[in-house]
Amino acid sequence: MDVEERREPTSKRPTIEMVASRAGVSRQTVSNAVNAPHRLRPGTLAVVRAAIDELGYRPSQAARSLRTQSTRVIGCRLLPGNYGGTGGVLDRLLHSLCDTARSNGYDLLTFSANDDDDEIGVYDDLLRRNAVDGILLTNTHHGDARPDWLLERGARFVAFGRPWGRRGVKHSWIDVDGARGTAEAVAHLARLGHTRIAFLGLPEGNGVGDDRLAGWQRQTQQLRLATKGLLGRAEDGIASGRALADQLLDSARPPSALVCVSDAMAIGAMRAVEDRGWRPGHEVSVVGFDDSPVASVIRPGLSSLRQPIEAVANQLVETLLVVLSGRTPRPERTLLAPRLVVRESSGSREIRQIGTAAEAR
Amino acid sequence: MDVEERREPTSKRPTIEMVASRAGVSRQTVSNAVNAPHRLRPGTLAVVRAAIDELGYRPSQAARSLRTQSTRVIGCRLLPGNYGGTGGVLDRLLHSLCDTARSNGYDLLTFSANDDDDEIGVYDDLLRRNAVDGILLTNTHHGDARPDWLLERGARFVAFGRPWGRRGVKHSWIDVDGARGTAEAVAHLARLGHTRIAFLGLPEGNGVGDDRLAGWQRQTQQLRLATKGLLGRAEDGIASGRALADQLLDSARPPSALVCVSDAMAIGAMRAVEDRGWRPGHEVSVVGFDDSPVASVIRPGLSSLRQPIEAVANQLVETLLVVLSGRTPRPERTLLAPRLVVRESSGSREIRQIGTAAEAR
C-alpha cells in the first residue's frame, strides 16, 4: 500500500474531473459528495470519497469563489497596538477569531491601517476585488464613519464595540459590558471595606470611557458611597493615570481605592501610590481594566477586569456567519460580562484610613 | 458631475467586459491596461483608465486566481502568544508583515495552530485548496518537521528563524543575530565597569538560547572576563529567571550583572535582586532580550535587546516574493542585528562590589 502516499511527480493539484474519472462518476457527483452528500446513494458516496482521499483532492478555492461569488474569507483590521501601554487584548481576539473562523470553514485575512480613512480604503479594495465575504469591525467609537460606509456599500459586517451615540442601528454588534465590570470592581472594593472609591476615566465623549464610568456611578450610588470629588478624567496612559491619582490622593478627602478605566491608567495610579511610600493593595487599592499581560507581571500584581475575548470572538464570527447567510431578521446585539481577576493591588487586608493617617503625621 | 459617484442600484460589481464596452475596446485591452499598460497607446490607455475609474472597476480576485493559478495571498501562523510572560514581538511582526505584503499587492492570511503537527495540517489544507501562494514560517527550532514537509511538498516559503542544527538547507531564511545582541549587552555592561557578567540562558539544545549564549561567551572571552560559575540554564519564564539569579547571587563570587536570554528571565532576575533589598541598575545590572512591552512599563525600566522586527518583516516578504517569482538562484540567508535599548536596569552609576559588600556585613 505504499503507492497510496506516493504522488506522481508530473501531476499537479488534482481537479474534480480527475476524481470523477477515478471514481467512475461525473463531476457533479463529486461536487455533490463534497457539498451535499445526502444526495448520493451511500454506495456511490463511499466510492467517491475513497477517490477523493486517494488523490488528496480539495476543491480549488479560486474556482469555487468564482462560481459561487463567495470567498469564505473574513477580513479584520489589525489594530495599531497600543503596546507601549497595555496591549494583549487584540492578540487574544485574533487567535480566537482564527480558531472560530477556521472551524466554521472560513479563513481570516488581516490587514493594518493607520486610521479609519485608511481602513475604509482597504475595505474598498477588498470589497471591489471580492476578496472577502464579510468584515469584522473593531474599536468602534463616537462619530465612527466606518459602519455607515459599510452599510451604504451593502457590505456584510459585524462590529466588536457598540455603535456609540447612535440610534436605529442597522448592523449587528457584540460588546463587553464595561459598566458591569466597573460596578463589580466597586462592589469588590466595598466588600473589602472601602468607602471612598474613586474612578480614573477618559475624557467625556469616549464611548468606552463613559460606559465604564457609568458602572462606577451606578454601583457607588446603589451602595450609597461618596462620589463627589472622586472622579478624574484624562487621556489614556500611564502618565495620565499617575497625574490623576496624584491629584486625588492629595485632595482634602482622598479615596482609599481607585477604579481605573484601563490598565495603563492603573499602572500610573500604582506609581502615584508608591511615590507616597504606600503599597498598592494596602494603603490604597487599585483596579485596572483589560487584564493585559502587564497586569500579571508587575509587582504587586494588578487586579483587573478581564474581557471574555474568546467568547467575543465566537460571537463575532457566528453572528457574521448569520449575516452572511442573508437571512437576518434584524440586527443582533450582544453584551458579554467581564470578569474581575483579583491580584495583590486589591487583595483583602486591614483597611487604613489614609486621610486621617496623613493628617496624623 | 454628481452622476459619477452614483452607482446604479441594480448593477453588481463591474466586470472587465463592462469596462471594455464602455471604453469601446475589447476585454483584453482592459486587461492589458491593468496588467501591462506599456502595451497600450497612451490615448487608449487614458480612455480605458477613465472607464475603469468611472465604474470603479477592480479585477475579481477569484477569477484572476483561477486563471493565473496564483492567489496573491501569503499565509502566516499566529504564534500561540506567550503573553503571560513577555509577548509583543509577534504583534509588531504581524503589523509589519501586513504593511509590507499589502504594499506589494499581497494579502496576509493568518491562522492559529496548537502545535507543529496542527500547523502542518493547516498548511496541507491551504495548499491543497490553493488558498495561498506562499508561507511565512515562524519560530523555527531544533528538529523542526515543518521545513522538510514544505520542501517535500514543493511549497514556497521563507522562515523567520534559522534552520537550527541543519546543513545543506534548501530554503531561504531571515533571522536576528542573537549572539551579536548579547555580545553588545556584555560590552555595554563592561563599559559600565562590570567584570563579572553572568548569563541566564535556556537549556542546551535550544537554538535561540544557544545562539544568545554564544554572544556572551564570545564577548566575555574577548574582553578576558570571567565566565566560570556565571552561566545558568533553565526553561524560559519569570520563575526560572528568579531561581537562576538567586543561585548566582548566592554563590561565593556572585556576578554584578546579568544578561538574560529573554525579558521574562530578566524580570525574574530583577525580582531576585529586589528580594535582596538591592535595586536593579545599582547593585546589580540586568539586561533582557526582546524589548517586550513589559520592559518599558515595569520599574525600573528593563534594558533589553530590541529585534528589528520591521526590517525582518520587510525582508521576509521581499524574500518570499523572490521565491514566488520562481527565479531563485539559491537560498538566501539574512542575519539582522538587534539593538540595545538602555533603561534603568543597567543605567550608568557607581559600581559596587557586591561580593565584597556581602562579605563585609
Added chain:
DNA sequence: CCCAGCAATTGGATCGTTCATCTGAACGTT
C-alpha cells in the same frame, strides 16, 4: 408488458479573468 413517478446522475453553460494566437495596419527597406 408498459409507463408514470421519483431519485440519482449527467452534460452543458457559466462565473470573470488571463493566455495564446491571430488580424490588420503602419513602417521601413530593397
Added chain:
DNA sequence: AACGTTCAGATGAACGATCCAATTGCTGGG
C-alpha cells in the same frame, strides 16, 4: 510594389468549480 517586422488590439480557449435542466435508472401500479 513586394516584403518582412513591429505593434495595437481582438478573438477563442482555457482555469476548476457549481448551477440548472435534462436524462437515466429504478420501482411499483395498472
